[in-house]
Amino acid sequence: MEFDFVRSVAPLVVIVAVAAIALTTVMNSSTVFMMVLPSMIVFSVIAFFFGMKHGEFRASP
Numbered sequence: 001m002e003f004d005f006v007r008s009v010a011p012l013v014v015i016v017a018v019a020a021i022a023l024t025t026v027m028n029s030s031t032v033f034m035m036v037l038p039s040m041i042v043f044s045v046i047a048f049f050f051g052m053k054h055g056e057f058r059a060s061p
Helices: 005-023 029-059
Strands: none
Touching (some): 005 029
16 A cells, blocks of 8 residues: 555644644633644654654565
């Protein structure tokens, strides 16, 4: 199964967006967009990078 960048990042962006919108019902929107959303983006980029590298390692002979 071949993934390109758009197919790999699109679900990640959708998950982060849905989570941020869902959190605005519980918390102040200014808190979510200034504190929670940036940390969610940073964590998702780091997790995506490590997951990609682990997948490359597992796929190598």
